[in-house]
Amino acid sequence: xxxxxxxxxxxxxLASIGSAVGIGNIWRFPYIVGISGGGAxxxxxxIAIFLFGLPLMILEFxxxxxxxxSVVPTFSTIGKRFRFAGFFxxxxxxxIVSYYLVxxxxxxxxxxxxxxxxxxxxxxxxxxxxxxxxFLISGGISFLVVRAGVRSGIEKLSKLLIxxxxxxxxxxxxxxxxxxxxxxxxxxxxxxxxxxxxDPIIWTAAFGQAFFSLSVGVGIMLTYGSYMRDxxxxxxxxxxxxxxxxxxxxxxxxxxxxxxxxxxxxxxxxQLAFVTLPPVFQEMGxxxxxxxxxxxxxxxxxxxxxxSMMEVPTATLIDFYGFERKKATSMxxxxxxxxxxxxxxxxxxxxLQLFSVPVFxxxxxxxxTLGIIAAGLVxxxxxxxxxxxxxxxxxxxxxxxxxxxxxxxxxxxxPVILFVNLVVRVIGFV
Numbered sequence: 001x002x003x004x005x006x007x008x009x010x011x012x013x014l015a016s017i018g019s020a021v022g023i024g025n026i027w028r029f030p031y032i033v034g035i036s037g038g039g040a041x042x043x044x045x046x047i048a049i050f051l052f053g054l055p056l057m058i059l060e061f062x063x064x065x066x067x068x069x070s071v072v073p074t075f076s077t078i079g080k081r082f083r084f085a086g087f088f089x090x091x092x093x094x095x096i097v098s099y100y101l102v103x104x105x106x107x108x109x110x111x112x113x114x115x116x117x118x119x120x121x122x123x124x125x126x127x128x129x130x131x132x133x134x135f136l137i138s139g140g141i142s143f144l145v146v147r148a149g150v151r152s153g154i155e156k157l158s159k160l161l162i163x164x165x166x167x168x169x170x171x172x173x174x175x176x177x178x179x180x181x182x183x184x185x186x187x188x189x190x191x192x193x194x195x196x197x198x199d200p201i202i203w204t205a206a207f208g209q210a211f212f213s214l215s216v217g218v219g220i221m222l223t224y225g226s227y228m229r230d231x232x233x234x235x236x237x238x239x240x241x242x243x244x245x246x247x248x249x250x251x252x253x254x255x256x257x258x259x260x261x262x263x264x265x266x267x268x269x270x271q272l273a274f275v276t277l278p279p280v281f282q283e284m285g286x287x288x289x290x291x292x293x294x295x296x297x298x299x300x301x302x303x304x305x306x307x308s309m310m311e312v313p314t315a316t317l318i319d320f321y322g323f324e325r326k327k328a329t330s331m332x333x334x335x336x337x338x339x340x341x342x343x344x345x346x347x348x349x350x351x352l353q354l355f356s357v358p359v360f361x362x363x364x365x366x367x368x369t370l371g372i373i374a375a376g377l378v379x380x381x382x383x384x385x386x387x388x389x390x391x392x393x394x395x396x397x398x399x400x401x402x403x404x405x406x407x408x409x410x411x412x413x414x415p416v417i418l419f420v421n422l423v424v425r426v427i428g429f430v
Contacts, residue, residue: 018158018304034266040196048210064225070315071219097309098340105134111295135344182257217376384411
């Protein structure tokens with residue numbers, strides 16, 4: 001079976017940006033900045049993005065293109081004993097996308113509510129079965145995109161949505177910066193309190209957000225790299241990383257002026273998007289339009305990321321087991337929807353819980369926080385210690401100095417940082 005490839009370098013870059021730019025940039029990033037004290041967070045975040053996230057993205061692209069395969073067959077080629085490590089990463093990805101589609105459904109629902117001019121509170125929303133309905137719709141859309149293939153599905157979606165996403169984001173930026181009190185929000189956001197840099201929690205949060213935001217360490221970029229042609233990997237990875245970073249920063253410049261203009265709590269956390277902001281939009285002039293734009297922005301970002309996550313297990317069935325794409329996508333989608341039902345129903349009248357915590361929240365912590373770090377740790381150790389990185393450097397044409405830097409970062413720094421992050425998260429939970 002001939003392997004699919006991106007139709008162009010631009011298509012590949014836009015698809016990768018679509019994967020990297022998700023809810024993590026526009027929703028999660030601002031509230032992580034807020035609870036971390038504002039501008040102080042940006043310093044460790046920039047370090048994490050460029051010194052650790054970018055090298056890992058380069059590694060994943062290079063591995064994918066070198067082996068022309070997704071995670072499991074790539075790991076199997078490195079060493080048969082690593083096959084199960086590949087399946088572990090795919091398992092983590094399946095579990096994450098199962099509840100990520102729940103959030104995708106939420107933002108789709110809210111965008112439609114605002115478009116129809118009838119937004120409702122989050123409590124009323126979760127007292128209905130709308131969350132379940134829109135979870136199924138989001139899962140169905142993702143299924144159709146992945147089923148259509150790399151070029152006709154993933155690439156075409158990214159070429160359509162990423163430019164629209166950028167236009168909406170810039171329009172919201174102009175509006176936010178024009179609000180009274182916007183300067184206080186920008187000052188909070190961009191002025192670092194250097195005393196906060198001694199707090200290890202800020203550093204672990206920054207590295208966790210960097211890996212979450214760039215979609216590295218979980219096999220997505222490795223899978224996307226396997227569809228590459230002869231693109232310059234370092235240049236492409238740099239463009240994707242900078243684009244992801246800029247969108248995250250602009251996202252903060254949209255959120256914080258609104259927060260300070262309406263005297264909201266910048267550390268409001270996850271409830272900011274669904275509980276705090278909708279009533280604020282309703283108070284504004286043209287607030288229904290602004291709310292619709294904001295939630296459409298979140299939906300487009302979420303959808304392109306969800307599609308990339310679903311591609312990882314789909315590519316595994318195609319590459320490792322020889323399934324046709326339509327059959328592989330159908331099987332993966334059924335499994336994801338079945339697992340995701342538990343998370344979707346935890347924010348409906350059923351209130352499904354595990355140990356007195358909504359199933360959705362448990363999934364987010366176990367897989368979206370701990371699992372994603374563990375997957376990155378596994379990938380960096382196997383690629384760094386059991387594969388000749390010199391082959392990768394030869395493929396991407398890097399200098400001896402860059403080869404030494406990549407080896408140092410991938411073999412030592414990234415595993416140590418991820419292990420420390422994992423330990424801190426576990427201790428913080430206990």
